[in-house]
Amino acid sequence: MRVGLFVTCLVDLMRPSIGFATIKLLETAGCEVVVPAVQTCCGQPAWNAGDAAGAAALAKKTIAEFEAFDYVVVPSGSCADQIRTEYPCILSGQPGWATRAKVLAGRTFELTDFLATVLKTDRVPGRLEATVTYHDACAGLRSLGIKTQPRELLALIPGVRLKEMSGCEECCGFGGVFSVKFGEIAASIAERKCENILASGAQTVVGGDLGCLLNIEGKLRRMGHDSITVRHIAEILAGE
């Protein structure tokens, strides 16, 4: 099974270790992982900013680079959703591209969804002794239905105790460009998320989208909580 890894621009820029953890997980599960070197961004920032032309150009670029794989795996619900849900919308008016967008959409999966639903993974290399709490990122949860998958995978690590926070499905306030356009509001929403994390008593907060994690970690640190670790689920599962 040849899997194309769409690493996402945030992981590329901020935390490459998530990309390598993803490769490790996929290879451990028996996939042949290919990382197209020419990949850049899925185009979501352009699409959400109202630049339909820019979004369409990047959608076409990504489709051309990834349509040859059996599957495309993305360590982010938000970027996976852009390919799965939005690409077919963006390119619906362009006959040839519309079909290609739909085909790619059908083959594209968020990492935990791919591991749990497609590969039915029952073993992961990660080892950890900790109480963790899971933040459900918006696009993954509400658009792709990612809820049980990461929890099932975490349960494969014997030392991990999952303690749900209240409001785990609430937005953390990241929202892409929103987080820098309306910084004060975003930070205030993040504060609420962090209060819920703290109240859960967990030592580690885990999520599937780096955008949310940067927002949450940044707020926790600003609030003076240095001891709580913020990790991407790929890192936990891979034991990186």
Added chain:
Amino acid sequence: MEIKSMYFKANASLKLADPVLQGNLKAVRGKFVEKRIEALKELDDVEATRDAATAIRRRVTDNLDVWLEHFEQNAVAAGATVLWAKDGAEVCRLVIEIARRHGVSKVVKSKSMLSEEAGLNKALEAAGIQPVETDLGEYILQIDGNEAPSHIIAPAVHKSLNQVADLFHKIHGTPRKTDISALTREARDVLRSHFLTAQMGRTGANFLVAETGSVALVTNEGNGRMVTTLPPVHVVVSGIEKVIPTLEDLATLMRLLPRSATGQSISNYLSVLTGVRMPDEQDGPDHLYVVLVDSGRADLVGSDFHEMLNCIRCGACMNHCPVYQTIGGHAYGWVYPGPMGSVLTPLYRGLDQALDLPQASTLCNQCGVVCPVRIPLPDLLRKLREKQTEQGLRSVSERFGLRLWSWLAQKPQLYSLAARFAARYLAWLAGGEDRIRVLPVFSEWSLGRDLPAPEGRTFREIHARRKKQALKDVATALRKEGR
């Protein structure tokens, strides 16, 4: 109502810095959310009910003109006078005319957001006619210097019990009390004399039932009943999109409206008002006027924003919105706050009058998943952003930045170089720490947050290096073997 949406960001800052408001918002946060979940559990099949409700609303808004004529015919047959207003100014003119015709000096009002759009209270006052709010929340706001509502169904939700206690003490000149039922009784005593002396009652409409020409009103306090039965004249001011085909459709929608709005199985009162009082009837007005208002609604028919016409004004979207929960309703700057307001305000008042509103959303889609009639609010917000871009309404720096980034992302080599530079630059900013405390360029990020430091190299460069190394290792191994 005067629009202040262009000051959204500054007003939001003020709201965030207001400790009393923040306390009040925190106290109510989640209450509507939890109650809605509980109330929806009573339905056998929530999703099927939502589908049915959505279908009813679509059926109407897809043929709005036809259903409006049906309604008009049947309302007139029941003795009502149906009037049409193209905008808020016309609403004010018509209602004042009606008031003058019947010698009205005082109007008691039940909730109507469209009246807020039209600024009807202000216009009546200017014409020498006294408007009296009778919904408790609206009454509180009226006696507090005509403050604007901050929520479409809970207009004074931003106020605390203590603030209301102070206000009643000051305005009514009664001893200060903090017992909720005592405060309510006090408001009731004040309002009773208004109900008995007003010559006109004014309401909005939750729905207009075409088959019977009826006006359906959903209320909790009973003031709606007083307003529509005591005064001899009743004026309904309603948007043209509120029409529904049948009473059975009303039953379907009522399974969702109170549950989505306040988490109630059914509101305390549901009034279905048909025509004027007939000779053999005890209650009802002698004169009933229904003013059907366009104010931008007809323009939405068949547009990219058509689905917004299906809105039944439950407020679930704002109750679940992280932005609304954080700043409250006033910062949005016009009649409708939250996600539905961020869509409606630019559509009704002009894109350039509310540039921030479509942008001020994380697109988390919490609003979309709770909307009883399945309006894809985040999609509509995104489409509004697209319109802003098309019409050149975004700032030069934003447009340039976006175009540059978009261009760069289509050039893998250049993008890769830029990413490498950015990764190093951000690592340098962190200066060996695990975080960046002050972020230049995207400086808003660091207003309330640090930015975790990056690893310093991009994934793609490390991956390429490792791949190269692996190839080298293989080559070396092969050479060794060959030897």
